[in-house]
Amino acid sequence: MALARALAVEPSVLLLDEPFGALDAKVRKELRDWLRRLHDEVHVTTVFVTHDQEEALEVADEIVVINEGRVEQVGTPDQLYDTPANDFVMSFLGPTTTLHGHVVRPHDIDLHPLAQKPQLGAHHGTVTRIQRVGFEVRVHVDIGTDQPVLVQLTRTHLRALHINQGDPVWLTTAPGTEASTAAHHADELVGGPVRQTGVM
Secondary structure, three states: OHHHHHHHOOOOEEEEEOOOOOOOHHHHHHHHHHHHHHHHHHOOEEEEEOOOHHHHHHHOOOEEEEEOOEEEEEEOHHHHHHOOOOHHHHHHOOOOEEEOOEEEOHHHEEEEEOOOOOOOOOEEEEEEEEEEEOOEEEEEEEOOOOOOEEEEEEHHHHHHHOOOOOOEEEEEEOOOOEEEOOOOOOHHHHOOOOOOOOOO
16 A cells, blocks of 8 residues: 555655565565566656565666675676676675685586596585475585585486485586686776665
8 A cells, every 4th residue: 555655646766665574475476576567567766675685686677786885786687696796796696605715606516426527627525415495405515615515406406316415426517607706896897885875
């Protein structure tokens, strides 16, 4: 009802500050879909404030990622997801893991049995934990660093690999899927730090 009243005055800009924050996951998903359809119908510029990356990716045409009052990156959902400006942006827009100093998305890592000859740049490790969460499987691999590497697979993929907890494995990543910790900072994209001066 509050949104209907706001739209009744035909605003040029609509501000929604975490409107779905107190709702459960299923209802949030339904309302995101509804809001996206509504926006396509009424064509009102909307500033949607959220800490939920799924909301940002599903609803927005353009996303501004802000960290402690500083703009880290501005772009379309595809631009931010595929070419994040730095580790913070990459981590905000989905789960990440670290593989020898590079931030990588868990679903961009390939898991290979030890018997398979590894390609150049493969990393050797041992499976320490396997979590089955719905349709996906999260595989934790110890490669001798402080934190295990997280790999996300489908259940079908894991069954085909015949890999179990305790097995030695190889890890590989496709070219272009790693984000170096020395990635360019957002200063270079926006011409320096940007501080918030109002409610956003």
